[in-house]
Amino acid sequence: xxxxxxxxxxxxxxxxxxxxxxxxxxxxxxxxxxxxxxxxxxxxxxxxxxxxxxxxxxxxxxxxxxxxxxxxxxxxxxx
Numbered sequence: 001x002x003x004x005x006x007x008x009x010x011x012x013x014x015x016x017x018x019x020x021x022x023x024x025x026x027x028x029x030x031x032x033x034x035x036x037x038x039x040x041x042x043x044x045x046x047x048x049x050x051x052x053x054x055x056x057x058x059x060x061x062x063x064x065x066x067x068x069x070x071x072x073x074x075x076x077x078x079x
Contacts, residue, residue, distance in 0.1 A: 015041045018064060021048030033057065044072040 009015055023032050029052055036043050036059040043053045044064040053060045062069035 009039075009041075015039075016061075017041050017043045018046060019043050019049040019052040020046040023049055023052040029053070044068070 017032070017036060019032055023029060032043065032052055033054075035041070036053065036057075040059065042059045042061050043057075044061045045052055046064060047067065050063055055062070061072035064072045
Protein backbone atom coordinates (compact mmCIF):
# COMPACT_ATOMS: atom_id res chain seq x y z
CA UNK A 1 0.00 0.00 0.00
CA UNK A 2 2.86 2.37 0.73
CA UNK A 3 4.31 1.88 -2.74
CA UNK A 4 0.90 2.53 -4.31
CA UNK A 5 0.46 5.71 -2.26
CA UNK A 6 3.95 6.89 -3.23
CA UNK A 7 3.17 6.28 -6.91
CA UNK A 8 -0.05 8.31 -6.69
CA UNK A 9 1.72 11.19 -4.99
CA UNK A 10 4.60 11.05 -7.46
CA UNK A 11 2.17 11.28 -10.39
CA UNK A 12 0.40 14.34 -8.98
CA UNK A 13 1.01 17.52 -10.97
CA UNK A 14 0.63 19.89 -8.03
CA UNK A 15 0.45 17.94 -4.77
CA UNK A 16 -0.48 19.69 -1.54
CA UNK A 17 -0.29 18.36 1.99
CA UNK A 18 -3.12 19.53 4.24
CA UNK A 19 -1.88 19.15 7.79
CA UNK A 20 -4.54 18.89 10.48
CA UNK A 21 -4.63 18.50 14.20
CA UNK A 22 -3.70 14.83 13.91
CA UNK A 23 -0.14 15.87 13.11
CA UNK A 24 0.05 17.67 16.45
CA UNK A 25 -1.82 15.00 18.43
CA UNK A 26 0.52 12.29 17.12
CA UNK A 27 3.60 14.49 17.57
CA UNK A 28 4.49 14.09 13.90
CA UNK A 29 5.69 17.65 13.26
CA UNK A 30 9.27 16.52 12.58
CA UNK A 31 8.05 13.78 10.21
CA UNK A 32 5.91 16.34 8.34
CA UNK A 33 8.87 18.69 7.98
CA UNK A 34 11.09 15.85 6.76
CA UNK A 35 8.47 14.74 4.22
CA UNK A 36 7.92 18.18 2.73
CA UNK A 37 11.67 18.88 2.67
CA UNK A 38 12.38 15.58 0.91
CA UNK A 39 9.61 16.01 -1.65
CA UNK A 40 9.22 19.77 -2.03
CA UNK A 41 5.46 19.40 -1.51
CA UNK A 42 3.93 22.54 0.04
CA UNK A 43 1.93 22.31 3.26
CA UNK A 44 -1.32 24.08 4.10
CA UNK A 45 -2.69 23.86 7.63
CA UNK A 46 -6.22 23.43 8.89
CA UNK A 47 -7.41 25.47 11.86
CA UNK A 48 -6.46 22.60 14.18
CA UNK A 49 -3.21 22.05 12.33
CA UNK A 50 -1.78 25.53 12.74
CA UNK A 51 1.79 25.30 13.92
CA UNK A 52 2.41 21.82 12.50
CA UNK A 53 5.08 23.39 10.31
CA UNK A 54 6.87 26.56 11.38
CA UNK A 55 5.48 29.66 9.69
CA UNK A 56 8.74 30.59 7.96
CA UNK A 57 9.44 27.14 6.52
CA UNK A 58 9.88 27.38 2.71
CA UNK A 59 7.07 24.85 2.08
CA UNK A 60 4.61 26.38 4.56
CA UNK A 61 1.63 28.03 2.86
CA UNK A 62 -0.16 28.90 6.09
CA UNK A 63 -3.76 28.27 7.02
CA UNK A 64 -6.36 26.90 4.61
CA UNK A 65 -10.02 27.90 4.70
CA UNK A 66 -11.99 30.99 5.58
CA UNK A 67 -9.26 32.15 7.96
CA UNK A 68 -6.50 31.07 5.59
CA UNK A 69 -3.85 32.77 3.52
CA UNK A 70 -4.03 33.71 -0.14
CA UNK A 71 -1.23 31.25 -0.98
CA UNK A 72 -2.93 28.31 0.73
CA UNK A 73 -6.34 29.06 -0.72
CA UNK A 74 -5.15 29.73 -4.29
CA UNK A 75 -6.71 27.66 -7.03
CA UNK A 76 -3.74 25.41 -7.74
CA UNK A 77 -5.23 24.22 -11.06
CA UNK A 78 -4.51 27.63 -12.60
CA UNK A 79 -0.74 27.46 -12.05
